[in-house]
Amino acid sequence: MIKIGLCGLGTVGKSFVEHIDESYNLIKNKIGTDFEITAIADRSIRKKKYKDGIKITEDAMSLVNIKDIDVIVELIGNVDLSYELLKQSIKNQKHVITANKALIAKHGGELFSLASKHNTFIGFEASVAGAIPIIHAISANFTNEKITSIAGIINGTSNFILHKMSSSNCDLQFALTEAQKLGYAEADPSFDINGTDAAHKISILAALAFGIKPPLEQTDIEGIESITNMDISYTKELGYIIKHVGVTEISGEVVNVSVHPVLVANNNIFSQVPNEMNAIVVKGDRFGQTMLYGHGAGGNATASAVISDLVSAINFINYSKSSYTQMVETVGKKSYDIGSIENTESQYYLRISADDVPGVMAEITNKLAEKEISIEAVTQHEPTDANSPIPIVIITNNVRHMLIKKVIKDIEQMENIKDKVYSIRILDND
Amino acid sequence: MIKIGLCGLGTVGKSFVEHIDESYNLIKNKIGTDFEITAIADRSIRKKKYKDGIKITEDAMSLVNIKDIDVIVELIGNVDLSYELLKQSIKNQKHVITANKALIAKHGGELFSLASKHNTFIGFEASVAGAIPIIHAISANFTNEKITSIAGIINGTSNFILHKMSSSNCDLQFALTEAQKLGYAEADPSFDINGTDAAHKISILAALAFGIKPPLEQTDIEGIESITNMDISYTKELGYIIKHVGVTEISGEVVNVSVHPVLVANNNIFSQVPNEMNAIVVKGDRFGQTMLYGHGAGGNATASAVISDLVSAINFINYSKSSYTQMVETVGKKSYDIGSIENTESQYYLRISADDVPGVMAEITNKLAEKEISIEAVTQHEPTDANSPIPIVIITNNVRHMLIKKVIKDIEQMENIKDKVYSIRILDND
Numbered sequence: 001m002i003k004i005g006l007c008g009l010g011t012v013g014k015s016f017v018e019h020i021d022e023s024y025n026l027i028k029n030k031i032g033t034d035f036e037i038t039a040i041a042d043r044s045i046r047k048k049k050y051k052d053g054i055k056i057t058e059d060a061m062s063l064v065n066i067k068d069i070d071v072i073v074e075l076i077g078n079v080d081l082s083y084e085l086l087k088q089s090i091k092n093q094k095h096v097i098t099a100n101k102a103l104i105a106k107h108g109g110e111l112f113s114l115a116s117k118h119n120t121f122i123g124f125e126a127s128v129a130g131a132i133p134i135i136h137a138i139s140a141n142f143t144n145e146k147i148t149s150i151a152g153i154i155n156g157t158s159n160f161i162l163h164k165m166s167s168s169n170c171d172l173q174f175a176l177t178e179a180q181k182l183g184y185a186e187a188d189p190s191f192d193i194n195g196t197d198a199a200h201k202i203s204i205l206a207a208l209a210f211g212i213k214p215p216l217e218q219t220d221i222e223g224i225e226s227i228t229n230m231d232i233s234y235t236k237e238l239g240y241i242i243k244h245v246g247v248t249e250i251s252g253e254v255v256n257v258s259v260h261p262v263l264v265a266n267n268n269i270f271s272q273v274p275n276e277m278n279a280i281v282v283k284g285d286r287f288g289q290t291m292l293y294g295h296g297a298g299g300n301a302t303a304s305a306v307i308s309d310l311v312s313a314i315n316f317i318n319y320s321k322s323s324y325t326q327m328v329e330t331v332g333k334k335s336y337d338i339g340s341i342e343n344t345e346s347q348y349y350l351r352i353s354a355d356d357v358p359g360v361m362a363e364i365t366n367k368l369a370e371k372e373i374s375i376e377a378v379t380q381h382e383p384t385d386a387n388s389p390i391p392i393v394i395i396t397n398n399v400r401h402m403l404i405k406k407v408i409k410d411i412e413q414m415e416n417i418k419d420k421v422y423s424i425r426i427l428d429n430d
Numbered sequence: 431m432i433k434i435g436l437c438g439l440g441t442v443g444k445s446f447v448e449h450i451d452e453s454y455n456l457i458k459n460k461i462g463t464d465f466e467i468t469a470i471a472d473r474s475i476r477k478k479k480y481k482d483g484i485k486i487t488e489d490a491m492s493l494v495n496i497k498d499i500d501v502i503v504e505l506i507g508n509v510d511l512s513y514e515l516l517k518q519s520i521k522n523q524k525h526v527i528t529a530n531k532a533l534i535a536k537h538g539g540e541l542f543s544l545a546s547k548h549n550t551f552i553g554f555e556a557s558v559a560g561a562i563p564i565i566h567a568i569s570a571n572f573t574n575e576k577i578t579s580i581a582g583i584i585n586g587t588s589n590f591i592l593h594k595m596s597s598s599n600c601d602l603q604f605a606l607t608e609a610q611k612l613g614y615a616e617a618d619p620s621f622d623i624n625g626t627d628a629a630h631k632i633s634i635l636a637a638l639a640f641g642i643k644p645p646l647e648q649t650d651i652e653g654i655e656s657i658t659n660m661d662i663s664y665t666k667e668l669g670y671i672i673k674h675v676g677v678t679e680i681s682g683e684v685v686n687v688s689v690h691p692v693l694v695a696n697n698n699i700f701s702q703v704p705n706e707m708n709a710i711v712v713k714g715d716r717f718g719q720t721m722l723y724g725h726g727a728g729g730n731a732t733a734s735a736v737i738s739d740l741v742s743a744i745n746f747i748n749y750s751k752s753s754y755t756q757m758v759e760t761v762g763k764k765s766y767d768i769g770s771i772e773n774t775e776s777q778y779y780l781r782i783s784a785d786d787v788p789g790v791m792a793e794i795t796n797k798l799a800e801k802e803i804s805i806e807a808v809t810q811h812e813p814t815d816a817n818s819p820i821p822i823v824i825i826t827n828n829v830r831h832m833l834i835k836k837v838i839k840d841i842e843q844m845e846n847i848k849d850k851v852y853s854i855r856i857l858d859n860d
Contacts, residue, residue, distance in 0.1 A: 007802070015716075023795060030573065030574070109761060112761045116758075131718060133572075133720070136570035137567055139752070139754040139756070140563045140566035140567070140570065140754075141759075142450045142456055145734060146453075146456075208761060211764035212762065212766055215768045218768035227854075230781065231779075238809070240779075245857070254768070255768055256768070256769040256774055257768060260854075263854055263857060270700070271702070286449055286561075286733065287725065287731050287734040289562070289724060290723065291721075291722070293723065294718065294719060295717065295718040295719070304571065304717040305571065308570055311574055312754060315752070316755065319749060322569070322742065322745070322752050323573070326573075328542050329542065329546045330634065331539060331542045331643065332642035332643045334640060335642055336640060336642055336683055338645045339685060339686040341686070344686055344688070349693050379664070379667070381660075397499075397786070422656055424657075424672065425690060425693070
């Protein structure tokens with residue numbers, strides 16, 4: 001039985017506890033070991049809810065001395081306290097997991113060495129880009145060859161603000177207030193706005209990519225505070241969108257690390273990272289460029305990354321197979337019905353070739369109406385030459401595959417329809 | 431010393447050998463174990479180049495019986511031969527790695543069980559989406575909670591063709607010929623065009639995500655063969671782009687699996703996956719949606735994924751730490767100079783507020799010319815009111831940070847310049 005001590009029961013801490021409850025069986029079967037949250041430390045624990053049977057305390061440091069705790073999960077945030085907590089935990093042979101990017105950016109080098117010396121696991125997947133498994137992905141594939149650069153949109157708050165300024169034509173202050181209302185920015189957003197948070201994250205990625213201590217002190221930091229509506233609109237006219245990025249690259253024996261705003265061309269995939277989303281591009285000698293994209297913040301996304309570290313920590317403790325081998329071994333253990341495409345639903349694009357005679361459009365739309373298929377758009381196009389049929393394009397609302405096939409058959413049997421109707425599904429945008 | 435038997439010395443096989451040569455020290459230091467390619471099997475090995483001291487044979491099956499080979503790397507492609515090769519290898523306690531998607535989609539369930547029974551490693555990262563570490567990422571993070579769906583652009587050839595049809599307004603046959611010229615399509619491209627290749631890949635992902643046998647037989651398959659120029663242009667008018675995707679999702683006890691063309695809205699990140707690139711979106715209960723994007727094919731990208739499996743296999747053999755722990759332990763072992771931002775180069779956007787007097791634009795452009803900074807675009811905008819300065823926007827060509835700062839200082843000292851000049855770097859598009 002692996003025993004977990006949780007420090008910090010804020011947004012991420014609560015989501016961590018919920019996630020453990022929800023996925024307990026799934027994870028237990030995967031790792032083949034039982035585990036539980038044994039103790040929770042939180043400054044205001046007495047005002048919060050927790051399960052019966054869990055030890056509680058207001059003093060995080062006290063968990064360090066509880067002998068049977070195997071793993072300390074640090075979700076406090078405060079750098080000084082977390083630093084002491086992790087250092088003591090590792091010295092006491094406890095495995096540690098943290099979501100604290102400032103901590104890793106400032107003390108990562110020392111903590112990694114200490115963990116290596118005491119043969120304990122240290123997990124910090126949640127410290128960079130939330131649920132995006134960038135830390136594991138770098139280790140899985142990229143560190144087998146030379147990484148040349150990493151560039152990322154790694155601060156959700158500033159990305160939300162820039163996206164909002166661009167889409168709503170509002171100023172930075174208005175966008176920031178909106179971000180605060182929606183929970184994408186804290187009461188004091190200065191670390192997000194002035195680039196400090198992004199600097200923490202790119203320093204961690206630079207350390208992993210190049211095997212150096214996190215170069216936070218030497219990171220050139222520029223935030224988004226000086227960007228105006230004017231810049232948003234002028235750059236838009238020129239075919240660009242403004243993003244805020246962290247960048248690190250190696251050239252010869254020199255590593256550069258910086259965070260700053262940047263203009264991204266409209267046809268670059270970085271331009272399509274909306275709202276509070278994060279995206280990180282890693283470039284390598286042989287694999288070319290790979291990008292990871294997803295939710296960079298929020299309680300659930302961050303807790304999800306913490307859980308992935310927990311699974312790694314338990315595998316480390318048990319000298320057991322990796323998550324990868326465990327996953328492969330589950331294949332075939334389950335059986336679900338494989339559904340028929342007939343019952344799936346989506347919007348459809350239909351292209352119909354019709355003779356140019358009065359009433360043909362009405363006849364087609366009637367066929368759709370008979371099956372209660374509603375139409376989002378209809379457009380009639382010019383024929384390729386005078387004797388050719390006219391192409392009619394229809395975008396339907398959601399409809400089952402089975403039903404669209406029936407109506408296509410009906411339309412194909414019409415007197416004025418010459419060719420097969422061609423249909424393509426539309427990707428659900430959510 | 432871990433001994434590797436390589437079967438297949440085609441494009442990927444050659445790149446694998448080169449990559450091993452190039453990254454030998456890097457990988458050896460990472461895993462703490464020596465390794466070598468001991469034997470190579472290839473039908474036409476006698477016509478090919480290989481290092482001295484390596485056993486060669488035309489008969490792949492013969493490697494299965496060489497006692498001291500620990501890992502078989504299968505890069506042949508033929509399903510029947512590969513199936514026999516992997517089955518016998520596993521039975522002989524050899525660890526196996528394959529890039530063969532058809533093999534895993536057809537026999538994955540059986541091979542995984544067999545590997546589990548004989549406690550051997552089976553790696554197939556390269557079988558789906560080349561260098562994108564999707565297989566490892568799924569195991570690292572996503573299988574700790576409920577995956578709800580996976581959707582991916584997973585066939586580089588068809589994506590190249592659709593992108594080409596859209597960007598060059600050509601027909602499918604022309605785009606295919608172009609793809610063949612550039613090496614993105616094989617002489618017989620039917621598996622790419624008719625959706626079979628994508629079906630192999632989505633079946634593998636469905637198996638991992640839902641713990642079922644690869645549901646290839648039940649996958650609904652539709653290719654791109656019926657898409658015409660007309661569809662490309664009509665959907666463009668409607669704000670969409672046509673992509674070909676593999677999709678799998680779970681709803682209750684039913685799993686759906688299909689591959690088909692789909693219309694993607696222009697503001698969706700999937701619309702920005704150009705040429706032969708791949709992208710896969712995984713959705714989960716808690717982590718939300720995560721996308722991985724990168725090179726889905728090609729010798730180097732595929733070999734890179736094979737190498738990541740090789741590292742995992744060697745860690746598995748040694749019961750040693752995971753790639754993740756190995757990576758963390760390297761942090762701080764190296765030290766590079768951290769470069770000054772002053773020496774980095776990029777294009778710049780400058781916004782200058784100038785009095786509306788004759789000659790001011792000439793004076794500004796002269797300041798740039800003096801420093802030999804060339805200009806890509808200059809635009810002058812309307813002032814916010816009659817008494818305000820006029821905003822002038824300049825896009826420069828590549829220039830060093832140090833130099834742009836000097837010229838900004840020069841411009842700010844001009845008589846007719848009132849405010850600070852605001853500058854933003856432009857993301858390098860390659």
